[in-house]
Amino acid sequence: MNRILINGNFLCRNLTGIERFAWEVLARMDKCIKDEDISIYIPANAKVFPEYKNIHIVISEKQIRSFPLWDLFYFKGACKKLKAIGLNFSNTAPLGKYCGFAFLHDIYAKDYPKDFAGFKDKLIKIYCRLNYRNIAKNAKKVLTVSEFSAARIKKAYKVPDEKIKIIPNGWEHFKDIIPDGTVFEKFPSLKKGSYYFTLGSLSKRKNLRWIAEYAKEHPEEHFAVSGKAISGLVPPELKDLQTLKNVTLLGYVSDAQVKCLMQNAAAFIFPSYYEGFGIPPLEALCCGTPAVISKSASLPGIYGTAAHYIDADSTNCSISDLLKEPVSSPDEVLETYTYENAAKKLLDILQSC
Template identity: 60%
Template sequence: MKILINGNFLNRNLTGIERFAWETCRRMDALLTKEDDFSILIAANAKTFPEFKNIKIIISPYSIKSFPKWDMGIFKKACKKLKATGLNFSNTAPKGKFCGLSFIHDIYAADHPEDFTSLKDTLIKLYSCFSYRNIARNARHIFTVSEFSKKRIMERYGVSEDRISVIPNGWEHFNTVSEDDGIFERFPVLLERDFYFTLGSLSRRKNLAWIARYAEKHPEEHFAISGKAISGLVPPELEALKNLNNVTLLGYVSDGEVKALMKKCRAFVFPSYYEGFGIPPLEALSTGCRAIVSDAACLKEIYSDSVNYINPDSTDVNLGELLKQEPKGVQEVLKKFTYDRAASLLLDKIRTVCS
């Protein structure tokens, strides 16, 4: 069994997919034995270079200037040369028989094509949908992160159940994050009044429209919203939020600032209408923060009774009243969804498929 990990995630910003790849590889490395032959191909211009004990590091002489060129050309040739099966974490993979073992975290671009409007984002949508189909047709085995995503992939692309496995996300990286209260020096208003906190890239599926409508209806409530805009996926509601006196737009915040905000806020609000998994509420629960989560997509599957739920299409709710309903089973959810478990499940499945 010779596995070559696609290290393209080391050239991307550390968001959900990249975090999953990084944390799972670290833990899988600790589980490997002498019988396992795992390597990772890393581009010359990677943002970071990991240190592994058992996974061999291969530094490519090539830089990533185009992710399709890397996946379809450089990584494919490396798999062929090493006679290795590729392991792809980032929703993309080489075309055809070199597709290998590949993750499809969700099929957002296929399920919500209307969210991709600019020329750049139309190209992203087309490449994403091409990648979904390529992996669905050609991967030796497909991995995804929730039963919801598994069902959507099977329904849309006709994938049989025996070709796809669920490897869920985790949250333990947050244990190593130190709180950074500097965010309150930058935004002292957050020390002066209670606030709800919302975290996420400012893309359409994060559903800022819900926050905008609710905040406008409830001027007595305050909202702090973090996140960096993603190209043309920025919703028009962002402009409306800028004009609301009870909304503080934080821009990019560090992990340490996120943790400080979660510990201070009245509740973490996550109104997304589409998620393959949704890590931020797990991070919030790990700090002792209450979480208010959309009841759409995979989120009820993941969070069960550990959070309070809202309808992502309706603001006919009072968040203060909602928080009077005490959650149940928070620790059970935190124990169930861990990167340690993800690494163990992934490695077991790889050994089974490739034996």
């Protein structure tokens, strides 16, 4: 097995889906490593510094001031100097032959270019699509998180089957979180068991339009919406939500508050029209909370008969009626999609190349 150098750029980002995936998978892969030569290259200004027993930690003298600069030059230089193959988790990688192993969780900017409307967001779109193409063409293995994403990558960039590997997400981080009920003190309008909860960054693909339209049509039903706005990718429906009396906008909430909200919701609503995987419904299912999700992108292939489904483009339904319909036990889904399984699959791939 070749020497592997992990790109620690995710340690300088907020802990959202991709960053959590990297953090959780590496923590478990560290326990599986025996004689493999695996290191992680961490920027000097990382927000957190992990403690590993078997993954060697290399702290760079360089700080991340620009993620493109880090990926294209600093991390590439470290791979070159240490004669290592890079492992990149964040949909980005050095250009050309130093691309290494690289994750493409999805190709959102390729599939939905119109969601990137402002000047800054058009630059983000260009940068994302540059990385998609580079990884698809130059990665030693293209790693992704679902059958849906694998199919989209193969079709869009003509990636052969043998070059792409699927390593799905997990949920175990959620079971160790202690619920924080102070969120109900902060938002007294929320009554336990009588609201629907939706979670995610307030970006267009999370489909707040669906929530806004449904809430308008059903003023007797209450919604709690958490999430932090992403520059330029915020839908206009956010303004509508701010005016609705039956919608509580929570803003950023901690993991502990999220767990408490999940546990006490009548259902978790996830109307996204585009997800490479979609972790939040797993978190809901592990709490015993019904998940109502859109039948779009990766979601049906992952959640199967364990969830209730809505049309991302239509609110012509009744959530309360949907919840009366039977679903299968979530046990098989929760046993299949774990970080433990992901870590073992990733290590097997690294060992075989």
